[in-house]
Amino acid sequence: MNVERCVFCGKPATKLCDFPMGYTGIIFDLPKEEKTFDYKGNDITAEQLVTCSRPMCNECATEFHGMDFCPHCIEEMKEIINTRLIKSSRQRNYLKNQVRRGK
Structure with a gap:
């Protein structure tokens, strides 16, 4: 069996990167309850989101x-x-702390 490997260290991959890279651009008129989030002013579903998807380990x-x-x-x-x-230094500091702590 071919095991996918982490592209950073070579261990077996257990996850794919979820970092948003964009979306497919196909925006359907879905019922409000099916819309998951707002991306650049468009309500899109998770299936339309394009992510980094690099394989990685825990x-x-x-x-x-x-x-x-x-x-x-x-x-x-x-x-x-x-x-x-x-632009907001308060927002910037908050996000820096979140990234540093891995929240």
Whole structure:
């Protein structure tokens, strides 16, 4: 049997990275109860969300608000937090602490 490996350390992969990369762009008129969240002003379902999906092991994954992010995407998130995309210093500090603690 071919076991998928963590792309960061080579151990058996147990998770895929959930970091959002975009969405398919196909937005259907779904009943409100089926819509899961707002992404860039569009109500989309989880099936429409495109994620990083890098395979990784438990040790390389960082849980953040119920999602698992790979080391590469955690660095991306830190970059986003440190740029002007997040203008409020209060928001920036909150997110930095959340990423640091792996919440």
